[in-house]
Amino acid sequence: MEDKSYKEYLNQITTFIFDVDGVLTDGTVTVTTDGEMLRTMNIKDGYALKTAVDKGYHVCIISGGSNEGVRKRLENLGLTDIYLGAHNKIEQLNDYLEKHSLKLENALYMGDDIPDYPVMQLVGLPACPQDAVPEIKAISKYISHKNGGKGAVRDVIEQVLKVQGKWNGSFDAKYD
Structure with a gap:
């Protein structure tokens, strides 16, 4: 990954x-005795998502998971385009871009594993967390x-x- 390459985008x-x-x-997920899968999200990530929404950016979630608690959390941050249970992420990506008249080259997608690979090959700035799988790191223009x-x-x-x-700093953004 060259610094110059991702910064240009x-x-x-x-x-x-x-x-x-x-x-x-x-x-990771914590599985309760009744089978519910609990996830933990970072408040700082939530603040940044809320700030991006408040600043007029388009923010979308495309996930293979289908936890309604996740949807509720993201809706509380102001996200309206949340695709859960997405098994063909390209379909949801195309639907989202068409719905808002957006272009692939203006989109950043952050994924971490093989199901994200096809979508990441299409967007202007594929990105991933530091602990993403090697295949995703290999196609990412930015690795956090x-x-x-x-x-x-x-x-x-x-x-x-x-x-x-x-x-x-957008101290007026409500993020919790």
């Missing part, structure tokens, strides 16, 4: 698309120094907003 990003498990979470669920989402959003002069 930051100015053109208008759209953030994220996977959930392994990106917004650390990829943070692990999934540990601030990788905040890292990439903050970088884009800083380059575009839109990161100012």
Whole structure:
């Protein structure tokens, strides 16, 4: 990964698309006795997502998981385009881009594992957390120094907003 290559793309990003498990979470689940799978999300990632929404960026979630608690958390942050149970992520990507008249070259997608691979090959800036699988790291133009669920989402959003002069601490954003 060359610094120059990913930094060249930051100015053109208008759209953030994220996977959930392994990106917004650390990829682990706690399974309760009744079979519910609990995930942990990072508050700093939530703050950055809320800030991006408040600043007018398009923010979308495309995840193979289908936990309604995840949907509720993301809706509380202001996200409206949340595709859960997505097994063909390209289908959801195309639907989202068409719905909002967006271009692939202006989209950043952060994924961490093989199901993200096809989508990441299409977007302008494929990105991943530090602990992504090798195949995903190999096609990522940006690899965060943070692990999934540990601030990788905040890292990439903050970088884009800083380059575009839109990161100012936004103390008015409600993120919890």
